[in-house]
């Protein structure tokens with residue numbers, strides 16, 4: 440990059456800028472929830488990179504992870520009691536009371552290169568997350584979400600706008 | 611990251627720091643070869659991220675890409691005349707005179723999480739690249755390489771030492 444407009448950035452830069460923004464949002468979130476007890480939710484385990492980052496920085500927190508399948512690196516796998524395999528549409532609501540209104544940080548990382556699918560998963564996250572989030576809770580997302588009653592936050596320094604999305608439920 | 615020693619960084623940070631360093635090395639290399647005509651070599655197409663970055667920044671250059679398989683995103687695939695599928699050990703030397711002593715930039719990106727394999731592919735790159743490189747040519751690598759007659763360069767600003775490797779054949 441340097442010289443090109445956002446629509447012309449390379450695949451390398453797309454990945455780099457997304458990881459940079461995600462990393463900066465996570466650092467922000469770790470500070471923001473430091474004094475707020477409560478569980479953390481990861482929607483989309485993927486290779487387990489973010490889960491690995493979460494568990495290293497949030498020792499002692501319960502981290503609930505959701506994905507259709509477990510394709511994570513062997514050393515980045517949640518313990519089975521905190522990994523919920525299946526369609527998030529079913530697995531997340533099924534946790535009901537265990538999470539309702541208690542989650543202090545949720546990372547929704549469900550996007551792909553399929554636009555229509557992205558529209559659908561963003562709508563799903565926007566519908567399923569508010570019921571589980573605590574007051575003051577942070578939602579991070581790789582896709583923009585229309586979260587009722589949340590405020591959109593500017594990205595922290597080091598993150599390029601539009602490469603990740605950050606929301607907060609007022610406390 | 612922030613608080614942890616290098617051996618304790620998360621999988622997210624490993625990937626982020628590698629991409630950051632790679633991106634910075636590429637920017638350095640684009641400057642360094644700007645006035646030097648000659649082809650470019652990419653060892654390891656992978657998903658095609660780096661190839662996509664190379665072709666956007668090096669319009670008009672010939673880019674020769676090598677991999678065992680073509681698993682790149684559909685819109686990140688080299689034209690068939692510049693994609694050499696098979697074992698690099700065979701496909702690169704087979705190009706013989708077309709490349710000998712002419713390559714101004716080579717990116718060797720063959721690493722995996724298998725240490726023993728990494729040792730072997732690094733030895734292979736270190737053996738196969740010098741014959742094709744031009745005077746003043748730049749070699750970038752995800753693994754440290756013992757390149758006879760090359761100088762190791764410090765990484766450009768923005769890259770963390772040890773996350774990528776940069777070499778130059780004196781001109």
Ligand SMILES: C[S@@+](CC[C@H](N)C(=O)[O-])C[C@H]1O[C@@H](n2cnc3c(N)ncnc32)[C@H](O)[C@@H]1O
Nearest residue numbers: 654655656657658659660677678697698719720
């Ligand atoms: C890390 S990926 C390359 C990533 C790519 N540069 C990118 O930016 O998307 C490594 C690739 O090297 C290929 N590879 C590793 N050793 C090889 C060998 N000896 N011969 C041919 N291909 C090899 C693998 O098939 C794999 O696709």
Ligand code: NI
Nearest residue numbers: 440441442443
């Ligand atoms: Ni650029």
Ligand code: NI
Nearest residue numbers: 611612613614
């Ligand atoms: Ni850290």
